[in-house]
Amino acid sequence: xxxxxxxxxxxxxxxxxxxxxxxxxxxxxxxxxxxxxxxxxxxxxxxxxxxxxxxxxxxxxxxxxxxxxxxxxxxxxxxxxxxxxxxxxxxxxxxxxxxxxxxxxxxxxxxxxxxxxxxxxxxxxxxxxxxxxxxxxxxxxxxxxxxxxxxxxxxxxxxxxxxxxxxxxxxxxxxxxxxxxxxxxxx
Amino acid sequence: xxxxxxxxxxxxxxxxxxxxxxxxxxxxxxxxxxxxxxxxxxxxxxxxxxxxxxxxxxxxxxxxxxxxxxxxxxxxxxxxxxxxxxxxxxxxxxxxxxxxxxxxxxxxxxxxxxxxxxxxxxxxxxxxxxxxxxxxxxxxxxxxxxxxxxxxxxxxxxxxxxxxxxxxxxxxxxxxxxxxxxxxxxxxxxxxxxxxxxxxxxxxxxxxxxxxxxxxxxxxxxxxxxxxxxxxxxxxxxxxxxxxxxxxxxxxxxxxxxxxxxxxxxxxxxxxxxxxxxxxxxxxxxxxxxxxxxxxxxxxxxxxxxxxxxxxxxxxxxxxxxxxxxxxxxxxxxxxxxxxxxxxxxxxxxxxxxxxxxxxxxxxxxxxxxxxxxxxxxxxxxxxxxxxxxxxxxxxxxxxxxxxxxxxxxxxxxxxxxxxxxxxxxxxxxxxxxxxxxxxxxxxxxxxxxxxxxxxxxxxxxxxxxxxxxxxxx
Ligand code: SF4
Ligand code: SF4
Numbered sequence: 001x002x003x004x005x006x007x008x009x010x011x012x013x014x015x016x017x018x019x020x021x022x023x024x025x026x027x028x029x030x031x032x033x034x035x036x037x038x039x040x041x042x043x044x045x046x047x048x049x050x051x052x053x054x055x056x057x058x059x060x061x062x063x064x065x066x067x068x069x070x071x072x073x074x075x076x077x078x079x080x081x082x083x084x085x086x087x088x089x090x091x092x093x094x095x096x097x098x099x100x101x102x103x104x105x106x107x108x109x110x111x112x113x114x115x116x117x118x119x120x121x122x123x124x125x126x127x128x129x130x131x132x133x134x135x136x137x138x139x140x141x142x143x144x145x146x147x148x149x150x151x152x153x154x155x156x157x158x159x160x161x162x163x164x165x166x167x168x169x170x171x172x173x174x175x176x177x178x179x180x181x182x183x184x185x186x187x
Numbered sequence: 188x189x190x191x192x193x194x195x196x197x198x199x200x201x202x203x204x205x206x207x208x209x210x211x212x213x214x215x216x217x218x219x220x221x222x223x224x225x226x227x228x229x230x231x232x233x234x235x236x237x238x239x240x241x242x243x244x245x246x247x248x249x250x251x252x253x254x255x256x257x258x259x260x261x262x263x264x265x266x267x268x269x270x271x272x273x274x275x276x277x278x279x280x281x282x283x284x285x286x287x288x289x290x291x292x293x294x295x296x297x298x299x300x301x302x303x304x305x306x307x308x309x310x311x312x313x314x315x316x317x318x319x320x321x322x323x324x325x326x327x328x329x330x331x332x333x334x335x336x337x338x339x340x341x342x343x344x345x346x347x348x349x350x351x352x353x354x355x356x357x358x359x360x361x362x363x364x365x366x367x368x369x370x371x372x373x374x375x376x377x378x379x380x381x382x383x384x385x386x387x388x389x390x391x392x393x394x395x396x397x398x399x400x401x402x403x404x405x406x407x408x409x410x411x412x413x414x415x416x417x418x419x420x421x422x423x424x425x426x427x428x429x430x431x432x433x434x435x436x437x438x439x440x441x442x443x444x445x446x447x448x449x450x451x452x453x454x455x456x457x458x459x460x461x462x463x464x465x466x467x468x469x470x471x472x473x474x475x476x477x478x479x480x481x482x483x484x485x486x487x488x489x490x491x492x493x494x495x496x497x498x499x500x501x502x503x504x505x506x507x508x509x510x511x512x513x514x515x516x517x518x519x520x521x522x523x524x525x526x527x528x529x530x531x532x533x534x535x536x537x538x539x540x541x542x543x544x545x546x547x548x549x550x551x552x553x554x555x556x557x558x559x560x561x562x563x564x565x566x567x568x569x570x571x572x573x574x575x576x577x578x579x580x581x582x583x584x585x586x587x588x589x590x591x592x593x594x595x596x597x598x599x600x601x602x603x604x605x606x607x608x609x610x611x612x613x614x615x616x617x618x619x620x621x622x623x624x625x626x627x628x629x630x631x632x633x634x635x636x637x638x639x640x641x642x643x644x645x646x647x648x649x650x651x652x653x654x655x656x657x658x659x660x661x
Contacts, residue, residue: 018431021618021621021622024621024622025617025618025621027621028227028617028620028621029617031226031227031228031229032223032226032227032617035226035229036226036530036533037533039231039533039534041229041230041231042229043230043231045231048542
């Protein structure tokens with residue numbers, strides 16, 4: 001295959017490399033000097049500075065509560081059905097407070113498989129699950145801990161103080177109460 | 188001590204010095220490469236790894252804790268990041284303690300010796316580079332070979348064996364291709380490198396590197412004025428062309444961008460060192476930087492006067508050792524230190540406003556200021572005058588009148604070579620982050636179709652000019 005012809009024939013100085021290379025080097029050196037003097041970078045010094053996340057940023061999931069403290073989710077199974085990654089596992093049961101209603105006995109999301117598409121949020125008829133936490137540090141030392149339980153997701157925002165315009169900082173050592181316990185929350 | 192043992196110790200000292208010279212610049216270069224790349228690309232670069240210093244009042248308690256075998260827990264008072272220099276230390280520790288994987292499919296013997304060859308060759312080349320004229324009659328050069336330049340050329344061609352063996356014995360397509368490219372490239376560029384060097388030894392009338400430097404320490408005769416100690420090869424027209432050719436070939440020989448096709452990561456994974464890990468990889472990595480240093484040192488020696496200090500030849504330095512010490516002590520060194528302190532303090536800026544008030548990193552600028560003030564106080568109290576007195580006393584005590592002058596000359600010469608090497612290495616780093624990698628056919632075209640003919644013509648013209656000048660003026 002023939003190489004495409006360049007639109008423009010190179011002048012003698014251009015084709016002899018040297019002048020053009022020197023021009024390029026002058027450009028890069030101007031950056032070095034500017035940065036050496038000003039130290040003014042766009043880089044976000046991550047653990048110390050956090051990028052403000054947009055309002056639509058899809059972070060870790062949380063489960064919402066009703067005003068009376070019970071969980072909003074009615075275990076309708078819409079979200080596990082729509083989830084393209086098949087990562088939501090819900091065990092439904094009878095609500096002890098109101099036997100007419102279903103509720104999730106356990107609600108696990110395997111964050112290792114989640115693709116953060118947000119379909120679960122859109123599918124939910126009860127506005128029971130949201131991804132508005134802006135938490136992006138979703139990590140753990142083993143696979144089990146990457147499965148977020150109902151207790152964890154209900155309490156996710158407790159004790160986290162969002163600074164204006166910044167993302168939440170999840171410090172696992174200060175994890176919300178009930179992070180490891182099985183079901184400390186009232187259903 | 189008998190004659191033999193004195194000689195033996197001198198030889199050992201010279202070898203240790205030359206290896207230490209190269210190996211001490213290597214970490215500095217790695218830092219320079221990372222920081223330079225970052226600044227060219229508008230990033231802050233490495234600036235995280237700290238050394239946490241405890242409060243001095245806390246030290247006795249900590250010593251007690253260490254004695255008692257308790258864990259060392261303390262609240263640091265200042266956290267030094269030194270513009271990212273600490274990263275180099277952590278890099279060494281990381282490379283030394285990583286798992287060393289030997290794949291099953293490699294040709295073990297050659298695979299093991301390849302990195303060793305690469306490193307050894309680059310260190311050996313430095314043996315013929317003079318780093319000073321003489322100290323009490325001892326040549327400051329590991330070996331003043333008569334065929335010094337030929338030794339350099341021979342060793343650079345041997346250097347290709349490290350890479351070729353690594354590529355072949357890895358038993359891997361990518362590594363093999365990397366090794367092949369490297370050998371083809373080195374063979375092509377060796378020609379123009381050798382021809383460029385021919386111009387230098389035509390001008391110096393010798394291939395011994397110490398003779399070449401001596402020639403360049405002569406005054407530069409411009410007809411109406413003679414500039415002392417500036418008879419640099421690169422300041423003559425043919426010499427300058429030879430320097431350009433030599434320098435470009437040096438890039439190719441050290442496999443640096445724009446000629447780093449042997450490791451072209453976009454198409455060859457990692458090239459010849461794909462299969463290497465841990466310290467074997469570190470050896471290749473260090474060999475690359477050692478090669479840069481040696482290439483810069485050889486270029487400086489051939490074209491920029493080597494260890495010669497601009498405008499000051501050896502005799503002048505020895506005669507005016509006191510004046511030079513005073514100028515250095517009260518002018519150059521304080522100015523340089525002040526600059527370094529300001530740069531180190533500025534470097535902490537981007538972080539600063541977001542750190543909590545009690546964060547130990549906040550104290551770093553204060554630490555540098557304190558260090559600078561302490562150094563200034565010591566300088567005022569004892570300083571250069573003390574040093575000069577000490578030198579004089581030492582010379583009288585050892586009844587070696589030339590000791591003081593020789594020491595000053597040696598220090599100046601080594602620093603002059605060091606400065607030239609660092610400038611050369613910075614240019615290599617600078618070019619690497621400016622010029623994109625060449626395509627393989629472009630590389631071969633440049634080597635064979637342009638540089639080789641130009642180098643040949645240059646040799647003939649230079650030879651003609653030298654004969655003509657000889658006929659006309661001598
Ligand atoms: S965000 Fe998408 S992938 Fe993740 S749980 Fe919801 S539906 Fe599943
Ligand atoms: S979270 Fe919403 S969609 Fe999912 S099961 Fe509960 S109510 Fe249904």
